[in-house]
Ligand SMILES: Nc1ncnc2c1ncn2[C@@H]1O[C@H](COP(=O)(O)OP(=O)(O)O)[C@@H](O)[C@H]1O
């Protein structure tokens with residue numbers, strides 16, 4: 183038995199080695215680095231240097247506020263939209279289901295740079311299709327990228343466009359695992375379709391919804407691509423800067439790895455905390 | 469309470485016709501069982517009565533009112549599904565009351581109905597549990613309870629016992645019978661198990677490949693089946709079918725030769741027109757209708773292969789040997805401990821304890 187285990191570990195060794203060097207060690211090391219002053223060489227141990235700065239840093243609170251704002255608005259909207267999309271996809275009346283499924287999934291595999299470029303073009307002040315459409319129904323053009331509120335809206339719309347279909351596909355799998363005869367029983371119980379949705383579909387789908395929400399929370403906490411590419415590094419004037427962007431700016435522009443690590447650990451800690459609260463709030467009654 | 473009438477009911481899925489014109493009259497308060505092999509259209513027929521499937525052609529009436537265009541919810545029926553179809557996230561109590569709560573039934577009345585159902589089915593102590601915390605038999609009771617709570621005019625059951633083990637099946641069978649007596653309400657019950665059909669039904673509808681083969685009381689089907697399919701389907705173990713040939717007529721009786729039994733002949737009085745001499749016919753004999761040698765009208769000499777001793781009776785699996793074709797027969801004998809190892813076995817059959825079928829399977833009486 184011992185011997186067999188040893189053999190197994192020898193086979194696993196190459197993987198474990200790589201995992202340790204490129205995964206485990208950075209995780210541990212960045213934690214250690216977050217307690218070091220890294221602005222000047224040599225780095226020195228200073229436990230409150232970065233964490234102390236974090237607590238009083240307006241740039242951090244701005245990024246935190248922006249991230250949480252996106253989280254609080256975009257995630258619920260996207261999950262609701264994904265549920266609606268999943269229910270429509272699951273409808274027996276729908277033709278060409280395979281095509282829709284592919285179309286919903288496609289945004290995820292589109293290159294980030296290409297997708298960001300297209301969104302910038304769509305929301306362009308003078309030539310963008312969005313403003314043309316607004317003008318078409320008699321509304322004035324919106325200067326999407328020079329004001330904070332519209333810029334935030336663009337980011338939320340972009341993220342929603344990219345991930346709603348992905349969540350819808352996951353939710354669809356959950357929907358399909360609910361047996362048809364439960365709905366038939368409810369129909370015979372004279373329960374309307376709308377009530378069936380709220381009293382049967384939603385409760386039975388809850389674990390999947392929570393799963394999607396946790397995935398989305400983790401994803402949004404790390405939000406980087408959209409504010410980096412679509413609103414040009416958190417513009418206007420840091421109005422859409424997220425924690426991910428702040429981390430990037432501190433770590434890879436200013437090469438201040440200690441502070442970047444502290445931000446990274448804050449992001450991870452918040453993602454875990456929010457997810458746990460989410461899971462706890464929606465736990466099954468015993 | 470209500471009668472259920474099916475008039476020329478046809479069901480098509482796309483181009484496939486699954487039910488070919490069913491005519492069934494179910495009386496008020498009657499217990500009718502649809503029985504037939506898997507895939508013959510029993511569930512489809514039941515689901516059309518429930519309103520869960522459209523009717524392609526024909527007419528279904530419940531309580532004298534044509535319901536073709538009436539929503540399932542408004543037909544006054546309740547259905548018990550094979551898979552129970554309980555709401556998995558609700559307690560037993562919530563499962564029972566869900567429909568009534570959702571439709572704004574007065575609270576006191578809902579509570580009364582739930583209490584009554586839980587008493588009838590003896591599930592009062594399960595009320596706070598969820599379906600996954602129940603055994604198969606308990607889930608089945610809850611499913612039936614949910615139907616009772618609706619106080620329907622007609623109960624529909626789709627193979628409700630097929631997921632239970634043999635012992636529980638017998639127990640629940642008795643309970644369903646008791647329920648029918650207690651509620652006195654019309655019940656339509658679908659099963660592929662002829663024993664369930666025989667024990668539960670006031671009348672049985674035998675289905676085969678979307679056709680109704682015969683409708684009748686259990687023992688009428690057993691004694692007087694309309695054709696070879698019904699004869700073979702009703703009764704356990706199955707009826708034996710012996711290949712035979714018309715060899716002549718004798719005073720209004722047919723004389724048939726059992727071709728696989730060394731020319732053994734049986735004289736069978738018939739009231740129908742006699743089949744043509746030389747034509748192929750089939751003689752049906754139930755396992756319990758073989759007698760000791762010399763006691764009947766025609767003796768058969770067989771080789772016994774295997775015996776199954778059930779205690780009360782024994783079943784002998786025998787064959788007709790090598791004379792002509794080889795025919796396997798099942799014969800019920802008095803209980804014994806005798807091991808059959810290729811022994812000779814002589815049994816006798818009686819003309820009035822055997823049935824004659826023509827080559828198409830139609831009964832010749
Ligand atoms: N929704 C459907 N679409 C197409 N064919 C179906 C459908 N439901 C049932 N059938 C077919 O109808 C026949 C009868 O089915 P069913 O009524 O379920 O049989 P049973 O309950 O007697 O086993 C089967 O051949 C089955 O394949």
Ligand SMILES: [Mg+2]
Pocket residue numbers: 510511512627
């Ligand atoms: Mg069936």
